[in-house]
Amino acid sequence: MSKPSHVVNIDQVEAVDYREGEGWGGSYQPLTPALDALPGRLGANLTRLPPGRAGCPFHSHAREDEIFYVLSGRVVLRLGDSLQEIGPGDCISCPAGTGVAHQIANPFDQDLVYLGIGVNDPHEVCVYPDSGKVLVRHLKQVGRLESAPYYDGEPARPGIFDLLERQQALPRK
Template sequence: MLDKPAPFVVNVDSVEEEQHLQGEHWGGAFKPLTPALDKRPGRLGVNLSRVPSGRSACPFHAHSREDEVFFVLSGRGVFRYGESVQEIGPGDCISCPADTGVAHQLANPFDSDLVYLGIGLNDPHEVCVYPDTGKINVRSLGRVGYLDDAPYYDGEPERPRIFELPVEPRSRRDPG
């Protein structure tokens, strides 16, 4: 059975909201509004995001490959960018360029929900760092964690494994 193609036009009211909550202060909810693009990594995508009072949608982080834009539709929040924090509200458009080493974060310390459009890429090779905790996210590996320093050859065997593998004779390779 073939998968039904994702719609090119969706109405926000027809999209089910997905929640991602952790404890009392982390997480929010979002509606993916670009399903026709979401199935192909590296494409531009848009989410309608909602951050309830007293929560931050995600930790302070910096992207290496993905620019992000946030457009505030309703509510108020705070935007942390590097060492600065400022209040944001309806009509504000926030740009977070990738590969600058400057981290960003949105949070809602106010009474009503913060609602915004989140726009960016879904790069399968993204690497994201979290300066508050020292974590790193390597999307292509599906891993979030901590890196430990190690010498370049640390853990490598005395004799490189390549010397133990069978070698295809030169005459059997395709010449062209």
């Protein structure tokens, strides 16, 4: 079993396409396979976002800081309630835990190319304010939450007592 290389050359990294429909996604090249193999480690991708596409839905992170460094092209950054045009040499910091959502879109006529840097936290929780969705990575689920009282759906008699009675009823060896 071979270990991931600690040095990669961008010319030898296959692009991963993550397009969805007419307006979402682009492609990325994972630059840190030695770190990507270990959950919760810092990682970097070279991302290409074609004209007329947004990288992902407007979202905020509970645990993962993100950094985007623009190499070429232009981008519109949506950060909270503001929109700002960003270009080559600009670095965007999106700290986790602030509740401030962010999104990158390319409404321009040339590809946007940027480095995306962040942690792939296996316990990340993302909130998507535009759609009301929540991602819980540990559960491998994206969905919508609904409020419920704390004990809603729980049995009148806690199940632990049934388990205890069954265990005590078993003959001891």
